[in-house]
Amino acid sequence: MGPAHAACALLSLAPLLVLGVPPIWTQPEQVHLSYPGESGSMVVTWTTFNKTESYVEYSLMGGRLFEMTAKGEASLFVDSGKEKRKMFIHRVILTGLKPAATYVYHCGSAEGWSDIFFFTALNNSTSFSPRFALYGDLGNENPQSLARLQKETQQGMYDVILHIGDFAYDMHEDNARIGDEFMRQIQSIAAYVPYMTCPGNHEATYNFSNYRNRFSMPGNTESLWYSWNLGSAHIISLSTEVYFYLEFGLELLFKQYEWLMKDLEEANKPENRAVRPWIITMGHRPMYCSDDDQDDCTTFDSYVRRGRNDTKPSAPGLEDLFYLYGVDVELWAHEHTYERLWPVYGDKVSSSPHSCIYSLCSGSVTEMCVFLFKVFNGSKEQPYLNPKAPVHIITGSAGCRERTDRFNPNPKEWSAFRSTDYGYTRMQVVNATHLYLEQVSDDQYGKVIDSIWVVKEKHGYSSWF
Template sequence: MIYRYSPRPAGRCSSGPVLIKMVPLHAACALLSLAPLLVLGHRPIWIQPEQVHLSYPGVPGSMRVTWTTFNETESKVEYGLLGGRLFELSAKGGATLFVDSGEEKREMYIHRVTLTDLKPAATYVYHCGSDEGWSDVFSFTALNDSASFSPRFALYGDLGNKNPQSLARLQKETQLGMYDAILHIGDFAYDLHEDNARIGDEFMRQIQSIAAYVPYMTCPGNHESTYNFSNYRNRFSMPGQTESLWYSWNLGSAHIISLSTEVYFYLEFGQELIFRQYEWLMKDLEEANKPENRAVRPWIITMGHRPMYCSDDDQDDCTTFDSYVRLGRSDVEPPAPGLEDLFYRYGVDVELWAHEHTYERLWPVYGDKVYNGSKEQPYVNPKAPVHIITGSAGCREKTDMFNPNPREWSAFRSTDYGYTRMQVVNATHLYLEQVSDDQYGKVIDSIWVEKEKHGFSAWL
C-alpha cells in the first residue's frame, strides 16, 4: 500500500498536511484498462437529421426530401413560402432501416417525405426531422412544370470525398441560384460503402450544401457496385419503382432518362437486368415519341455512367469498337442488346456520360461515323445524337490521359478538373458549356445544339 502527504487545499479551516491513502499500483492499472469501456459503454443517441438532399419525384408541384438519422425518429418536414409565415405547412413521411453490409453492419435510418401542391417557381423555406431534433433551415424553388420553362443544369460524374476539386465552386454557384437541378452521372464518394459506409456519410454531408437546395438527380456508376449497389439504392430517392437504377422525368421542353450502364458489367447481380432495363427503355421511348408528347417535350436527353465512345487511353469499354453499352453482349445467352441503335431509332438528341475522368465533346455520331448537320454548322440539325462525357469533377483517382490519336468523331478534349452546364432553352435550342476549375471557372468549351425537328425523322 502506498501513502503520500498532500498539502491541505487553500481556503480550508484546518491546518497541517492530509494523509491520502493510495490504491495499489496493480489496481490502478486495472481501473485504467477499463477506462475505454467506461467511456464507450453507452451508445450515442443520433437523432439529429443530417445528409439532407432533394430530388424531384417526377410529379408536377412536388419535391422529395431525404435525410439520415442513426436512431429511429419520426419523419417530418415543416415548410412555408419565402417571405410568409415560417413553417406554416408540414408533411409526414416514413423511414427505412438500412443496414450496411460491411463488417460492423452499421445501421442508419433513411427518411423520405414528399411535399405536394407546391406553387411552380415559388421559393420555399424548410427544415426536416422531428420534435426530437431538426435540421438546419434550407430553401428550394419548386420546379416550373411549364414546357416553356428553360431549366439550367450542372452535370458531372466521378465526384469523390477525397479531392472533390470542383465541389466548392458548385456549392457557391448552387447557392447563388444558378441551377434548377443537378445531374450526378454516377460514381459517388469513392466509395459510399468504404469504412463501413462512413465515407458515404461524409460524402452526403459534403453535398448537402448543394443537394439541400436543388433536386440532386443521379444514376449508378461502377463505384457503387459493392453489395449489389445497396448504398446507392438506399441513399437516393429517384422517381419510379426501380430503386433509382433507371427512371425518367420531364422538365421544361426535355424528357430526361437516367439509366444504369452497370447492368452490362455486373452479371452476378442478375443478367436479366439488362433485358428488364432495355424493355423499360423501349416502352419509355415509345411513350415519349408519341406525337402529342414529343410536341410538348421535343428534347430527349439520356444520362448513363459509362460512355459508348471515348478517346481516353485506359482500355475502358468505350475505348473498344465493340463496346458493351453501345453494341450489347454476344457472349451471354440470349445475346443482350446494346443501346446505340435503340437511342438512334427513337431520336435521342443528347447523351450525357461520365466514368472517364476527362471532358470530351463528340461530333454527332452513330455507328462510329460522324453525321454533322453541315461542315460549317455541325450541331445545327445534326444527323445523329450528340455525346458529352463529363467525368472530371474530382476524385482520388485524379484525371485520365487521352489517346494521342483520337478517332474522327472526337471534337474537343480536356483533362482539366471541371463540370458541365446545360440549359434547355426552348424547343429548338439547347446550350452546353464546360467549366474548368483548374482555370478558376473559365468556360473552355461551348456549343449550341439547334434542331428544327426531333425524332428519327431528324436524322434523314
C-alpha cells in the same frame, strides 16, 4: 475504503462507463432533395443513426416560418460491411408546391432538427428553360469542383444537378462511413436543388446497396433507371452497369432494355414529342471515348453501344435503340476527362472538310464528301445545327482520388474537343429548338473552355434524314 477513495475509484471508471453507453444519434444529416416526377412536388431525404419520426416543416420564403408540415417514413438500411452499421433513411414527399416559388424548410423530429435550407419548386411549364450542372466521378477525396459547385448552387445558378454515376470513392468503404461523409459534403448542393443520379461502377459493391438505399429517384426501380420531364425535355436516367455486373442478374439488363423501349415509345407519341421535343439520356459508361485507359470504349466495341454476344440470349446494346427513337443528347461520365463528340452513329462521322479534301476528294467524290459531312454533322459550318445523329458529352472530371485520365493521342474522327482539366458541364434547355452546353474548368478558376448550341428544328427519328 473511505469516501475520498471511493469517489476516486468511481472517477477512474468514468471513461469506461461513458464508452459503454452508445451515443444517441437523432440529429438529421445528409439532407438532399430529388424530384419525384410529379408536378408541384419534391422529395426530402436524410439520415439519422437512431430511429426517429420523419417530418419536414416548411413555408414560402417571406411567410410565417414553418407553417406547413409533411410527414414521411424512415427505412432501415444495414450496410453489408463487417460492422453491419445501421442507419435510418428518411423520406418525405412535399406536394402542392407552387411552381417557381421558393420555400424554406428544415427536416427531422422533436428529437432533432436539421439546419434551415431553401429550394425553388420546379416550374411545370413546357416553356420553362431549366439550367443544369452535370458531372460524374466526384469523390470524397480530391473533390476539386465541389467548392465552386457549392457556391454557384447557393447563388441560384442551377435548377437541377445531374450526377452521372460514381460517388464518394466509395460509399461502402470503412463500413459506409465514406458514404456518410460524402453525403454530408454534397448537402451544401443537394439540399438546395434536386440532385438527380444514376449508378456507376463504383457503386457496385454489395449489389449497389449504398446507392439504392441512399437516393430517392422517381419510379420503383430503387433509382437504377427512371425518366422524368422538365421544360421541353424528357430526361432518361439509366444504368450502364447492368451490362457489366451480370452476377447481380442478367434479367436486369433485359428489364431495363424493355423499360427503355416502352419509355421511348411513349415519349415519341406525337402528342408527347410535340410538348417535350428534346430527349436527353444520362448513363455512366460512355458508348464512345478516346481516353487511353484500356476501358470498355477504348479496347473494343462498347457493351453499352453494341450489346453482348456472350450471354444467352444475346444482350442488345443501346445505340440503335436511341437512334431509332431520336434521342437528341447523350450524357456520360466514367472517363475522368471532358470530351465533346461530333454527332456520331455507328462509329462513323465525316472527316473535317480539309482532311476530306486532302485524302479523298476529287471530282464527283468531293460532292460525296460534303454529303457525308452533312449526313451526320448538320453542315460543315454549323455541325450542331440540325445534326443527323445524337450528340454525346462525356463529363467525368469533377474530381476524385483517381485523378484525371490521359487521352489517346490519335482519337477517332468523332472526337471534337477534349480536356483533362478538372471541371463540370452546364446545360440549359432553352426552348423546343435550342439547347446550350458549356464546359467549366475548375483548374482555370471557372473559365468556360468549350461551348456549343445544339439547334434542332425537328426532333425524332425523321430528323436524321
